[in-house]
Amino acid sequence: MKVVTVGAGVAAAEFVETLRNEGFRGEIVMISAEGFPPYSPCVMPFFLAGDPLETAYWKGADFYDRLGVTPRLGDPVVEVDDGKVRTASGAVETFDRLLYAPGSKDRYPEPSWLGVHGVFGFKTLSDLTAIDRHIRETGVRRAVIFGGGFIGVDAALALWHRGLQVTVVHRNNRLLSRMTDEEGGKFATRLLAERTGIEVRLETRVTAVNARDGALASVDLTDGTWIETPLLIVATGVTPESGPLTGADQGVAVDEALRFDPRVYAAGDVAVTPHAVDGRPGLYALFPNAVEQARVAARHLVRGEGAYPGSVDANVLRKHVDFPVVSAGRFEGEPLTWQDADRFRRVYLKDGRINGYMLVGDMAAAGYLHRLYLEQTPAEREVSGLLSDTAGTSYYRRAVGLAGR
Numbered sequence: 001m002k003v004v005t006v007g008a009g010v011a012a013a014e015f016v017e018t019l020r021n022e023g024f025r026g027e028i029v030m031i032s033a034e035g036f037p038p039y040s041p042c043v044m045p046f047f048l049a050g051d052p053l054e055t056a057y058w059k060g061a062d063f064y065d066r067l068g069v070t071p072r073l074g075d076p077v078v079e080v081d082d083g084k085v086r087t088a089s090g091a092v093e094t095f096d097r098l099l100y101a102p103g104s105k106d107r108y109p110e111p112s113w114l115g116v117h118g119v120f121g122f123k124t125l126s127d128l129t130a131i132d133r134h135i136r137e138t139g140v141r142r143a144v145i146f147g148g149g150f151i152g153v154d155a156a157l158a159l160w161h162r163g164l165q166v167t168v169v170h171r172n173n174r175l176l177s178r179m180t181d182e183e184g185g186k187f188a189t190r191l192l193a194e195r196t197g198i199e200v201r202l203e204t205r206v207t208a209v210n211a212r213d214g215a216l217a218s219v220d221l222t223d224g225t226w227i228e229t230p231l232l233i234v235a236t237g238v239t240p241e242s243g244p245l246t247g248a249d250q251g252v253a254v255d256e257a258l259r260f261d262p263r264v265y266a267a268g269d270v271a272v273t274p275h276a277v278d279g280r281p282g283l284y285a286l287f288p289n290a291v292e293q294a295r296v297a298a299r300h301l302v303r304g305e306g307a308y309p310g311s312v313d314a315n316v317l318r319k320h321v322d323f324p325v326v327s328a329g330r331f332e333g334e335p336l337t338w339q340d341a342d343r344f345r346r347v348y349l350k351d352g353r354i355n356g357y358m359l360v361g362d363m364a365a366a367g368y369l370h371r372l373y374l375e376q377t378p379a380e381r382e383v384s385g386l387l388s389d390t391a392g393t394s395y396y397r398r399a400v401g402l403a404g405r
């Protein structure tokens, strides 16, 4: 049997490794738009902050050789049809089974901006190696990030850590607006700015980029001002790269074994899966989900059995500065809050069970809270104690039967 993967990212690499661990000895071809060994996008900002490039190769730079894989790199797949994939160069690869895992792609407000020297996305390792080259070659000391979601803040912190002066321009009234509610997000925004010196311009957008001799010179903002900068990173959102398989950008609907059809599995940022707690189908584009989906799909391919338990939506931002922001679930229900000058903790309860939670500034309670959230057992009394537990002993109190007292 011949297995092909579209993509060589997190899901594809985990899928191939699981196939081999499960005893699959057949031919494997991995096709990727980029020219790298499998890398983890979660780790690549550390490369921009100063770590060696190899640290992003989470399964090792020798992955293709070690796993007995034929890589076809630097040639994106443009079409999947009837047991064949076709790439941009016109090459055709046949398959018996396919894992479709090309992840997601940047959604630019104005794609033509990318033609200006000094404007980059922040989605792929190709983006980050280009940014790194630009900084080294031109000695850039100033950067503007357009977009203050998870990826935009990740970019801002990496460049700040590298010593650049950074401004984040964000259309919402707080950073990380999808992983926080309004109060928690404003708290996180204020403290992140204070701790780092990163300038944050809220409720503002970039409307135009201005070039001098082909290179970025400044950006115009909706508030009528402009910022002189030789580096702009656009991180205004992503969309699943499902077009080559389905003809649309809305993700790939899969069954409980991650199958799109009897020969094609899909996993990672492109897969539409049910939520592990409330079952709502969605794009839960996170590393742990990509890994678990890939494992379920690979085991199903080899053994013909297994079901995906559902995706989690736990976001953990803790990079380059000791100021974590952690959240999961829905910010709906009865809010219970505890805060001091440096920390903000909030849990949303619905019928006495955790519907969502948010921790800003420390994550001592994260593991325990997350377990209560996944278990969906009545947790009202424990949550009140947990939120105000500054010593982090709630878990042990529960273990010896003292929880809630």
Ligand SMILES: Cc1cc2nc3c(=O)[nH]c(=O)nc-3n(C[C@H](O)[C@H](O)[C@H](O)COP(=O)(O)OP(=O)(O)OC[C@H]3O[C@@H](n4cnc5c(N)ncnc54)[C@H](O)[C@@H]3O)c2cc1C
Binding pocket: 006, 007, 008, 009, 010, 011, 012, 031, 032, 033, 034, 039, 040, 041, 042, 043, 045, 075, 076, 077, 078, 101, 102, 103, 104, 122, 123, 124, 151, 154, 241, 244, 267, 268, 269, 270, 285, 286, 287, 288, 290, 316
């Ligand atoms: C900057 C950044 C930081 C992140 N940090 C975190 C974090 O801290 N925690 C977390 O849980 N998640 C994080 N994520 C999200 C996480 O990286 C993704 O959920 C995960 O990588 C998804 O795996 P995937 O295999 O679907 O996609 P990817 O790992 O992105 O792999 C996609 C692969 O497909 C290739 N490809 C794309 N288009 C094509 C095509 N048409 N044909 C062939 N190949 C193609 C790409 O080159 C790549 O090899 C981060 C993402 C980014 C961008």
